Amino acid sequence: MKFPVYLDYAATSPADPRVAEKMMTCLTLDGVFGNAASKSHSYGWQAAEAVDIARNQVADFIGADSREIVFTSGATESDNLAVIGLAWKFQGGERNVIITSAIEHKAILDSCAFAEKLGFQVIRIKPDREGRVTPEMLREHLNERTLLVTLMHANNEIGTVQDIKALADTAHEYGALFHSDCAQSAGKIKIDVREQAADYLSFSGHKLYGPKGIGAFYIRNTAPRPEAVVHGGGHERGLRSGTLATHQIAGLGLAYEIAGQCFDEENARIRDLRERLRHGLCSLSGVLVNGSLRERLPGNLNLTFRGVNGEQFLLALTKIAVSTGSACTSASVNPSYVLKALGLSDEEAHASIRFSLGRFTTEEEIDFTVDYVKAEYLKLKAKGSFWK
Structure with missing residues (x-):
């Protein structure tokens, strides 16, 4: 395993190696590096063709x-x-x-x-x-x-x-x-x-x-x-x-084409891993799920860990990469406005962590995360509640 274990796919995902390779072919002189708006030579024509292919890949992905x-x-x-x-x-x-x-x-x-x-x-x-x-x-x-x-x-x-x-x-x-x-x-x-x-x-x-x-x-x-x-x-x-x-457009198109090809198999695997994580962590008293269990993204698990100071808990989890909410608001010390809108208190929102799984998440990483988070949670909880 690579540490920290990456479980923040909702913030961003690593590029698929096939996508990275495709992008590289659009960056250098011997590749498709031209300006797609250049209509007077083959470099521009090749770039325009790459853009057209990607546009069709995205369109096909959503039936457009x-x-x-x-x-x-x-x-x-x-x-x-x-x-x-x-x-x-x-x-x-x-x-x-x-x-x-x-x-x-x-x-x-x-x-x-x-x-x-x-x-x-x-x-x-x-x-x-x-x-x-x-x-x-x-x-x-x-x-x-x-x-x-x-x-x-x-x-x-x-x-x-x-x-x-x-x-x-x-x-x-x-x-x-x-x-x-x-x-x-x-x-x-x-x-x-x-x-x-x-x-x-x-x-x-x-x-x-x-x-x-x-x-x-x-x-x-x-x-x-x-x-x-x-x-x-x-x-x-x-x-x-x-x-x-x-290069970015070509990468986007290929990424969406790959997602369409492996849609059912990939999401079933990720959903199984999420459930493995949920069952492992929710076996602890004081751990609650935020959001719908039935109508939910396959790789998302947002949990409230009651009885601990959320900031201290997150800082203690140095061996996994997770977040307390949107990456766009992670610099804020305010509780998540999403969780607040659901009715959680400031303390509950601060003590909530988002785990998000993806294409490269493994069963070994999930099992490690369960044992690791359990141990750190119980350790911090044993010191006494930090909630006001």
Whole structure:
């Protein structure tokens, strides 16, 4: 085993070696290094072909048309394009309400806060105790003034999966558009835009064994085009300007193709490992699961360890790499806003740890983690409760 044992795949995943090798072929003079926008020579043509192949790989992965895929710098930019791009497009119109949830990624919550500055009303639905937003909960807030509903497919902290098909259908009953952040769910939960009628979807590369700094935005061909957030050059049909990063795009495409090929087998194995970890740790008194057990990402396990100081506990776990929540807010000393929205106290939220498993997690690593975390938890707990 390599120490510390890596169990923070929800923060980022290592690139698959096949993806890294593919990217290398797009970086040097004897490879496909050209600018895809260069139309006057073979270097540009080769780069454009590599981009087209990747666009088709991503489209095939979700059952879309390749013309519905726009490459971005990541899911954060895609989220901004969906929320702020649509807010700019429809600013001053009759539809001036955006609906989201209180447990969305900061890329959505901060974009919605910006939309408020543009004059939009933002409704943030509080989910149930397991982090779910039901169609009935959504319907309570929908009306003819709703422009957009944006609800993530799977939560990055607690792993709860939303029924985006039902939620999108509910939004459409009122003429609202529907967007979902699929950064965490892609490759773990089936996504098929022919069955799930979302108008916009956001994707990331580095959450699925691809490179960082690259993502994709799906826009249904019948949906309104958002206003561009990044300007200059008119790349990606005017939706996202900037020289296309051929090596990152090629890596993203291959990563999604590989994920589709091993989807069932890989997720079944990871789910079994997660359950092995859950049964091992939840055998301890005072350890509770956060989020839904049934509607959950296969590799996510968020646990509250009652009776200990969460910060001290995490600092004691030097032989494993885990987190207390989203990597985007890990520098904050505040308790997780996601867990707080579920009803946990500050102390419970501070004493919660997210374990996230992935393609390279082994049974040996899980067994080690169970024994190691048990020992450290009981050791700290024996010193007395640090909760106020």
